[in-house]
Amino acid sequence: MNDPRLAGSTQYSAEELESSDLKAHSASSSNKTALQALTSAALVLPGLLLSSAHGANPSSDNVSFQYIRYEEGKRNLYNIHSNLKPITVDVVHGSGNFTFYDRVKFSFNYTQDTWSGATPVTTAPLVANGNRPILQNSPNGVVTVGASPFVNTRVLLDHNLNPLRLTPDAGQVVDSRNVLVLSSASPETRNQANFKLGYEWDEAALNVGGGFSLERDYESSYGNISGRFDFNQKLTSLKYGAAYTSSETSAILDPDLVPYLTTTAYANQIERRSGSDILRGDRQDWTANLGLTQVLGKNSLIDTNIGYTHSSGFMENPYKVMTVIFVNPNAISPDPNIPIIGDARALLEQRPNIRNQLALGSKFVQHISPLDAALHLNYQFSFDDWGIHAHTFEVDWVQPLGYGWTVTPRIRYYSQDSADFYNPFLISSQAFRSPAIDASGRQVWVNSDNPNQQFFRNGNGNFFDANGNPIDATELNLQPQLVSFDAAKLPKSFSSDHRLSGFGSLSGGVVVNKQFTKGIELEAAFEYYTRASALKLGGNGHSSFADFDFYVANAAIKVDMDTISTRMAKEARRNHADHDHSEQHQHAQHYVPASIMFGHMLDKPGELMVGYRFMYSRQTGDMLQGTHHASDQTIVNEGCGDVTLCRFAPKDMSMRMHMLDIMYAPTRWLNLMIMPQFMDMDMNLRELTGRPPPTPGVHEHTGIGGHTTGGVGDTILMSLYKLLDLPGHRVHAGLGVSAPTGKVDLELRRMFQADGGLIHFDMQLGSGTWDFMPNVTYTGENNRWYWGTQLYGVKRMESSNESGYRLGDIFQASTWGGYQLTHWLGASVRGAYTYRDKIHGDFNQFDARIGPMDFPANQGGHYWEIGIGVNASVPNGKFAGNHFAFEWVQPLHQDVNGFQLERKGGLSATWHYSF
Numbered sequence: 001m002n003d004p005r006l007a008g009s010t011q012y013s014a015e016e017l018e019s020s021d022l023k024a025h026s027a028s029s030s031n032k033t034a035l036q037a038l039t040s041a042a043l044v045l046p047g048l049l050l051s052s053a054h055g056a057n058p059s060s061d062n063v064s065f066q067y068i069r070y071e072e073g074k075r076n077l078y079n080i081h082s083n084l085k086p087i088t089v090d091v092v093h094g095s096g097n098f099t100f101y102d103r104v105k106f107s108f109n110y111t112q113d114t115w116s117g118a119t120p121v122t123t124a125p126l127v128a129n130g131n132r133p134i135l136q137n138s139p140n141g142v143v144t145v146g147a148s149p150f151v152n153t154r155v156l157l158d159h160n161l162n163p164l165r166l167t168p169d170a171g172q173v174v175d176s177r178n179v180l181v182l183s184s185a186s187p188e189t190r191n192q193a194n195f196k197l198g199y200e201w202d203e204a205a206l207n208v209g210g211g212f213s214l215e216r217d218y219e220s221s222y223g224n225i226s227g228r229f230d231f232n233q234k235l236t237s238l239k240y241g242a243a244y245t246s247s248e249t250s251a252i253l254d255p256d257l258v259p260y261l262t263t264t265a266y267a268n269q270i271e272r273r274s275g276s277d278i279l280r281g282d283r284q285d286w287t288a289n290l291g292l293t294q295v296l297g298k299n300s301l302i303d304t305n306i307g308y309t310h311s312s313g314f315m316e317n318p319y320k321v322m323t324v325i326f327v328n329p330n331a332i333s334p335d336p337n338i339p340i341i342g343d344a345r346a347l348l349e350q351r352p353n354i355r356n357q358l359a360l361g362s363k364f365v366q367h368i369s370p371l372d373a374a375l376h377l378n379y380q381f382s383f384d385d386w387g388i389h390a391h392t393f394e395v396d397w398v399q400p401l402g403y404g405w406t407v408t409p410r411i412r413y414y415s416q417d418s419a420d421f422y423n424p425f426l427i428s429s430q431a432f433r434s435p436a437i438d439a440s441g442r443q444v445w446v447n448s449d450n451p452n453q454q455f456f457r458n459g460n461g462n463f464f465d466a467n468g469n470p471i472d473a474t475e476l477n478l479q480p481q482l483v484s485f486d487a488a489k490l491p492k493s494f495s496s497d498h499r500l501s502g503f504g505s506l507s508g509g510v511v512v513n514k515q516f517t518k519g520i521e522l523e524a525a526f527e528y529y530t531r532a533s534a535l536k537l538g539g540n541g542h543s544s545f546a547d548f549d550f551y552v553a554n555a556a557i558k559v560d561m562d563t564i565s566t567r568m569a570k571e572a573r574r575n576h577a578d579h580d581h582s583e584q585h586q587h588a589q590h591y592v593p594a595s596i597m598f599g600h601m602l603d604k605p606g607e608l609m610v611g612y613r614f615m616y617s618r619q620t621g622d623m624l625q626g627t628h629h630a631s632d633q634t635i636v637n638e639g640c641g642d643v644t645l646c647r648f649a650p651k652d653m654s655m656r657m658h659m660l661d662i663m664y665a666p667t668r669w670l671n672l673m674i675m676p677q678f679m680d681m682d683m684n685l686r687e688l689t690g691r692p693p694p695t696p697g698v699h700e701h702t703g704i705g706g707h708t709t710g711g712v713g714d715t716i717l718m719s720l721y722k723l724l725d726l727p728g729h730r731v732h733a734g735l736g737v738s739a740p741t742g743k744v745d746l747e748l749r750r751m752f753q754a755d756g757g758l759i760h761f762d763m764q765l766g767s768g769t770w771d772f773m774p775n776v777t778y779t780g781e782n783n784r785w786y787w788g789t790q791l792y793g794v795k796r797m798e799s800s801n802e803s804g805y806r807l808g809d810i811f812q813a814s815t816w817g818g819y820q821l822t823h824w825l826g827a828s829v830r831g832a833y834t835y836r837d838k839i840h841g842d843f844n845q846f847d848a849r850i851g852p853m854d855f856p857a858n859q860g861g862h863y864w865e866i867g868i869g870v871n872a873s874v875p876n877g878k879f880a881g882n883h884f885a886f887e888w889v890q891p892l893h894q895d896v897n898g899f900q901l902e903r904k905g906g907l908s909a910t911w912h913y914s915f
Contacts, residue, residue, distance in 0.1 A: 060563075061878070063913075065612065065660050066093040066523075066556035067678070067712075072117070073549040075180050080131045084118030084184055086548075090711040092658050092678040094612065098561075098879075105198040105207070112658070114680055114710030116187035116746075120180040121149055121257060123424040123496040123545065124323040125163040128153050128344050130181035149183045151346035152260040155325055156339040159332075161427050164339055172339060178424045178545045180498065181323075183254055187746070189680045189710045190215045194222075203230040216682075216708065217318075220247035224287075239291035239305075247283040251318030252276050261321060262347045264484065269314075279348075281314025299367035304360075311355040320497045321346040322423075326485060328431035343432045349495040351421065357384040374398040387420035388500070391537060404515035410527070411508045415537040418502040421493035424543070430489050436481040448477040498546035504535025509552075518608055518915060519563030523556040557662070559610050561879070564915045591786050593816050593830045593869045594885035594908035598673070598734045598775050599790065601720050602665035602914060611661035611912030613675075617889075619901040620652035623852075627895045632689040639852035639899040648851040650901045651686040653762065655679070657713065661912060673718040679742065679765050680710030685851065707763055713742040714766040716773065728782055734775040738794070742766020744803045748848065757846035758803060760853040761839060768801025784820040786828075789813075804844025808837025808860045816867070824875045830867035830887070836860040838897045858898030865889050869908075885910045 068091035075086070091113040098106045124130040132150035156164040158174060165175040194211025210223040226241035253261065253270075258277055263270055271278045289307035296302060325342040332340055361380035368375060376396035383389045396410040436444040438456060445463065447453040455471065455478060456464045463473040509527025516522075528551045533541035592599035595615075602609055623630045630639075632649070640646040658678040665671050684706040718736030742765035747758055758764075772795040779788040794810040811834070818828030839856035852858040869887030874880050889906045 061098050061561040062558055063096045063561065063610075064094070064556060064558040066554055067091065067676070068093065068113075068552065068554040070115075070552050071550060075118070075120070075182065075548055076545065077131050077182070078126055078177065078179055080179075084182055085116075087115060087117035087119060088711075089113055089115040090678070103200045105200060106196070107198075108195045109193065109211075111192045112189065112678070112680065112710075114187055114189045114708070116709075118182040118184055119319070120498060120546070121183045121254065121319060122151060122181045122321045122323050122346060123178050123498065124151060124181050124344065125155060125175070125325075125425060126177040126179045127163045127165045127175050128155050128323070130179065130323075149181045149254070149257050150260065151181060151257075151321070151323055151344060153344050155342040155344050157325070157327070157342050157427075158339060159336045161327070161340070180546060183257060187707075187709045187711075188215060188217075189682070189708050190218075198227075203234065204228065216706070217251045218247070218249055220245055222246070222285075235295040237293040239289075239293065241287075241289045243285075243287040245285040245287075247285070247313075249279070249281045249283070249314055249318060251279045253279055254319060257321065257346065260346050262345055265350055265487065266348055279318045281316070281318070283311065283313035283315065286310045299369060301365050303363040303365075305362075307357075307359040307361075309355075309357040309359075311357075312353060315351040315353055315355060316349055317495075317497055318348070320349045320495065322349050322494050322496050323425040324490070325425060325427045326432040327427060327429055328434070329429050331431075342427070345432055347490075349497065350493050351495055352386065352493050355384055355386060357382060372400055386500075387418070388416055390414065390416035404517075406513040406515075408511040408513070409509070410511065411506075412527075413504065413506050413535075415504040415535065416502060417536075418541065418543075419495065419500040421491060422495055422497070422500045424496055424501075424545075426490070426494055428485065428490055430485050432485050433482040436483045444481040445473075445478045446481045448479055454481070498543055501533070501543035501546065502536045502541030503531055503533050503543055503546070504537065504541070505529055505531045506535055519560040520608065520610070521558040521560065523558070524554070526553045527551065557610065557660070559913065561913075564881075564913075591781075591818060591820070591826045591828070591871045592777075592779065592788060592885070593814075593818075593828050593867055593871075594887040594910045595830070595832075595867055595869075595889055595906075596777075596788075596790055596814060596816075597675075598718060598720060598736075598792075599777055599788070600779070601671045601722055601730075601732050602663060603668060605665055605667050607665045607914060609661065609663040609912050609914040611663070611910060613657075613659040613661055614909045615655075615657040615659075615906065616908075617655045617906035618652070618904045619650070619654075620904050621902045623649055623899055624894060624896050624902050625899050627893070630899055632691075635852060635899055636688050636690050636692075639858065640849065640855055641857075644849055645692045646688055646851050647691040648685045649688050649899075650851070650853055651684045653681065653683040653901060655681045661910075669722040671720040673716070673720065673736070675716040675718065677713030677715065677742070678711070679713040680708070681763050682706060682708045683760065683763060683853075688851075707748070707759060709746050709759060709763045709765065711743060711765050714771075715739045715741045718773065723776075729778070729780050731776070731778045734773070734777070736773045737797075738767065738771040738773055740766055740768050740770060740801065742768070744768035744801050745845070757848050758843050760851075761805075761856070761859060762853060764803075767796065767807045768803060769796045769798040769806050771796050785817070786820070786826065787815075787817040789815045800841045805839050805841035805856060807839055810837075811835045818869075818871070824873050826871045828867075828869045828871065828887075830869065832865045832867065832889075834863045834865070836863070852899040853901075855898070858896075858900055861894065861896035861900070863891065863895075863903070864893040865891050867908075881913055881915065883910075883912050883914075 068089075070089040070091070072086040072088070091111060093109070093111045095109045096107060100106065122130070128151065130149060130151055156166070156172065158164055158172075162174045162176060164172045167173055190213060192211065192213040194209060196207050196209035198205055198207035204227065206225075206227040208223075208225050210221070212221045213219070222243055222245035224241060224243035226239070228237050228239045230237050253276070255276070263277070263279075266279055269280050271280065287307065287309045289305060291303065291305035293301060293303045323344055324347050325344045327340055327342050359380060359382040361378070364377045366375045367373070374397075376394070376398065378392070378394035380392040381390070391414070393413045394410065396408055398406060398408045400406050438444055442456040442458050442464075445455045445457055447455070454466060455473070455476070458464070463471050463478070465471050507527050507529040509525060511523065511525040514522045528549070530549045532547045533544040597613070623635055625634065635649055636646050639649070656679070660676050661673065662675070663671050663673045716736060716738050718734050720732050720734045722730075722732045724731035744764045744766060745758065746764055773793070774795075775790060775792040777788065777790040780786065790813075792812045792814070796806045796809060798806060800806050812832060814830055814832040816828050816830035818826050820826040836859075838860040842856055847854055849855070867887045867889045869885060871883070871885045873884075874882045887908045889908065891903045891905060894903060
């Protein structure tokens, strides 16, 4: 995780993250044999962030899914009201560890996170009024609805360069308070994946891996190698690792801040494209680590690690600026009672382009026999050539409670010194802009009508041309030529990013695990943090303006496939004939297309299924009106109601859904399901030909940024009832509800000083209402042929959601047929008809209304589709019982309500495992 913007949206600071990554990388190669020498309690090394991935026993085959929620408290803006929401992050994580041929290991991790909220862009003196209030008319008069970043202003200073505030009673008083200047951040989604392939010898192991991280404005890829050597009858292990990361930043500069931003230091790295300023930069990171694990006895071990990282290239955070107050020394009055006028400006921060970091860590694990518990003590010290020295202390108490329950309270303390180049703001003894002077001491002037013409003015006020001939200045439109500040008079490096300041953080939390005999482990955790300048080791960190609290919560499920395989093998040996019959019966009914939900049932009481479902859909190309192509002029005139003229239309839109399927069979005729969803969407817009001209102060989607939203979607609770179970024919019905856990009040970020209000209907994360979801499914099979039909519907059970509208009802009919190409692989064809009603009601909050996607009438319609799919089951071996399905869905005919973007197709993929 090398993107510095992401550091603010995790449980650690930027500096902690980079060093904690070293620790995690080193720990991942720990000696499994040595750990197995301890009790089961000592095996558990839970952590809040991705604990299922890091804490999983590397010797077992397992699959885990995890959801993480991070949320910050509001920042102290000193009584400035702001409706900007604090940063929140929603993370979905999946991982797997598998063993092939006993010695070959493969593991993967996939993480998708979406973050949004108000983020600090700089620090400024409070008197600069950087969080400029946004006023809006309301029935109750003019009210403050937010704050906008506004840095460029005049600041009064005393002759000791302390900021002054004018007060009605005391006049000019020193006000040394600083404040973070916030800016609205549009939602962003990051996708990160990595893999590792390893080989185990008797006393050694070798792993190679790689991965990537993708965002709209940031890309990185990396490769690594790691391994270990065992000595002393495997009581001592030496670990090693090395990695290389290449990153590329293409940051779209904040359009609210660009008008105030000085970017001269990066003139060669900024590209102007489609109305946006894009700052580009490349970075490389080389990492090496070495570690030693020593088993001290049957109840204790110690683990030490050292890690080194060399980074070079673009190290800046492209969304952070430095407030520089320019003071013209020629304009300072000798009278100390006359204040100095400073010119506050925003400059993109400048960090060193080289960084070397060293991290030293040690972990001690002690099993407490009388309590069957384990104590984990962790300490890490890291330092770098930026001047940051950091200490991390962690204490975990792993306490088994019996019946598979484990509770782990934990406490953590972190402290760091500030970077050498950190300052809340800078004061520079020079003018931001000053008149240009030639070599003869004459002031340079230019003709406004022809800027290439230069003229000169001497001390007597007379004007001359370039040849020294006097001229009549009254006949020309002259103005002084100005030159910018001298960058050499500024520090070489500077940043006001509060994550580089001196501070401390203290946190406490608890992790609760429950292990089931079926090979399932559930985890829930919560940790609360406070970041405070006063918590820094050795004294105040002088950044109390940045103090805030935040929390991290997670829920995870892990499937231990080794345990399941062993149990199923024992059951199969006890009842071989029944097992074969059941396997054949389930094999046929699992062959349903990937796009079909609720398509099969579990047969045995007590049986459990864990599955994952991914859906992707794409819209692009023509705008449709009914079944026909709609011209831009028609959309402008008719697509936005009777009074408003459309200015934009969608260019393309993509939707991705991750769903976890958990099914349990309490009886032979009843199955219960819970299906949480995680959504993310992105949409790009285009200007309509013939659109009306922009209106001053109205939200305009200029630039190339587009929109992204993501987070938790609605959660489905379903019960399935078996109605018919005859040889070759099965019928079951489903009755369930969709709980409104997805947000429907997501807002557009501010663009060029104009608010956009609620984001488009299709970009919200859920329905916002409780929805009834009935369905009935028939499946049949004969020899290698299989077929089925499903009727499915969604009925909204509330008149409106909290944002004032309700989505349309849905009815879908599907029928399919397939053929088993082999005993483990089948192919299918499916036809589907879907009816979706238009949206009822409308937004009850402000919405910019810039295109057809913002109007309820332009939603829903009739859709005919065909799906081509394959299904596969692992027939035997340790992975027997894993089922996979893939289906591509191609639209055949679309009859839309109003004006909508054409659908181009979608992909569905599922995995499930029953036991």
